[in-house]
Amino acid sequence: MNVCGCEKEALVIEAVRCGTWDDALRTHAARCPVCADAALAADLLRELSDLDNTQVTLPNGGLIWWKAQLKAKRAAAERATQPISIVEKVFCACSILSAIGLLLWQWSSISAWFALLLNGLHMNSYSLQHSLVEVWEKSSPIYILCASALLLVFSLVGYLVWTEQ
Amino acid sequence: MMKEITLSEAQLAASVADAAEEAFLIDEQSFRIFYDRTARPLWSYLYRVSGNGALADDLMQESYYRLLRKRLPEISQDYLKNYLFRIATNLLRDHWRRGKNDPVWKAHGCGHGFEHQTERDQQARIPSGLTEDSIHQRSELQRALECLKPRERELLWLAYVEGSSHREISEIVHLKEGSIRPLLFRARRKLASLLRSTGVRLTK
Numbered sequence: 001m002n003v004c005g006c007e008k009e010a011l012v013i014e015a016v017r018c019g020t021w022d023d024a025l026r027t028h029a030a031r032c033p034v035c036a037d038a039a040l041a042a043d044l045l046r047e048l049s050d051l052d053n054t055q056v057t058l059p060n061g062g063l064i065w066w067k068a069q070l071k072a073k074r075a076a077a078e079r080a081t082q083p084i085s086i087v088e089k090v091f092c093a094c095s096i097l098s099a100i101g102l103l104l105w106q107w108s109s110i111s112a113w114f115a116l117l118l119n120g121l122h123m124n125s126y127s128l129q130h131s132l133v134e135v136w137e138k139s140s141p142i143y144i145l146c147a148s149a150l151l152l153v154f155s156l157v158g159y160l161v162w163t164e165q
Numbered sequence: 166m167m168k169e170i171t172l173s174e175a176q177l178a179a180s181v182a183d184a185a186e187e188a189f190l191i192d193e194q195s196f197r198i199f200y201d202r203t204a205r206p207l208w209s210y211l212y213r214v215s216g217n218g219a220l221a222d223d224l225m226q227e228s229y230y231r232l233l234r235k236r237l238p239e240i241s242q243d244y245l246k247n248y249l250f251r252i253a254t255n256l257l258r259d260h261w262r263r264g265k266n267d268p269v270w271k272a273h274g275c276g277h278g279f280e281h282q283t284e285r286d287q288q289a290r291i292p293s294g295l296t297e298d299s300i301h302q303r304s305e306l307q308r309a310l311e312c313l314k315p316r317e318r319e320l321l322w323l324a325y326v327e328g329s330s331h332r333e334i335s336e337i338v339h340l341k342e343g344s345i346r347p348l349l350f351r352a353r354r355k356l357a358s359l360l361r362s363t364g365v366r367l368t369k
Contacts, residue, residue, distance in 0.1 A: 005346060005350060013324070013325055013328075014328075016325075017325070017326075017328060034350075036357070037353045037354055037356075037357035038325075038353055040356075040357045040360055040361075041321060041325055041353045041356045041357055041360075042325040042326075044306045044309070044310075044356070044360060045213075045321060045322060045325045045326045046325070046326060047303070047306065048209075048213055048303075048306065048307070048310070048326075049206075049209050049213075049326045051303070052205070052208065052209040052212065052213075053205055053209070056205075056208065056209075056212075056218075058204050058205060058208055058225075059226075061196060061197035061200035061201060061204070062193075062197065064196075064200060064204075064226055064229050065193050065196050065197070065200075067226060067230070068189070068226075068229060068230040068233050069189075071230055072189070072230075072233075072234065
């Protein structure tokens with residue numbers, strides 16, 4: 001017998017697991033501290049295991065198989081749609097970045113439009129109409145195109161977000 | 166003329182193709198046989214190491230799923246069983262690692278990986294039809310087990326209930342084969358002294 005074990009330890013554990021005790025082994029287990037500990041621990045755990053075997057009801061194999069298949073299909077579908085969702089996210093990010101870029105680039109013109117519009121709001125309806133016409137006349141076609149494109153992009157992003165939800 | 170395909174059709178086709186590609190490791194019939202042989206030992210292992218029946222249920226199902234998705238070099242029953250226990254052990258450790266930052270887990274865990282006992286767990290611990298002495302003995306046994314570290318419970322369960330060899334245990338718990346013997350020795354001595362201090366004796 002060494003400090004960490006005894007050559008008969010495996011036999012003792014097997015005897016506890018299978019109930020195949022003989023007198024010699026029982027006498028040895030009573031004398032040897034390693035085998036006594038092993039027998040006690042193995043006996044406790046075997047008892048707990050027996051308890052689980054009799055008391056616990058588990059789902060049948062068919063159900064586990066079906067759940068695993070379902071999960072695999074869901075994972076496959078998720079993987080298949082992953083590139084699409086990535087493109088959607090990239091598109092949204094690009095749209096927002098271009099909108100911010102355009103705002104910074106044309107900030108002076110945009111603030112001038114707003115100033116004109118705000119002026120018009122403070123006046124009567126005739127003046128508002130007049131100031132809108134003024135904005136239209138003062139804007140170059142490229143600005144109008146950009147504003148329309150922005151509107152279009154925002155509506156598209158809004159639609160995508162809405163359909164996603 | 167080319168047929169127009171909508172996005173959802175394309176997604177469906179892709180997912181079906183992927184699912185077809187990812188055939189499981191074994192067929193349903195073999196799985197059922199394997200499950201019948203291993204489900205109960207695996208559940209017991211997970212339950213006795215974690216102390217939580219609901220967690221044992223979840224991790225058991227996840228372990229089978231992960232095993233089925235694996236590409237393994239061998240599909241013998243013993244090899245699959247050891248691999249299944251290895252997956253379950255990893256899942257259990259992942260669960261604990263995640264739970265360490267969870268205040269609810271901290272409140273219920275006793276510091277040794279044993280979790281909050283549900284009503285079902287209590288029932289499994291103390292079944293009906295037992296004498297008062299048996300009930301006392303079993304609750305002492307359970308308490309002693311709870312005082313061990315999770316790794317000690319893993320080692321003891323695998324060695325003494327599953328009858329796994331030191332090499333198999335080392336593969337399951339990711340330790341060197343040479344360190345299993347002293348670790349097992351210490352765990353066993355600790356458990357035995359805890360049991361002796363409460364007056365628990367061998368049942369046979």
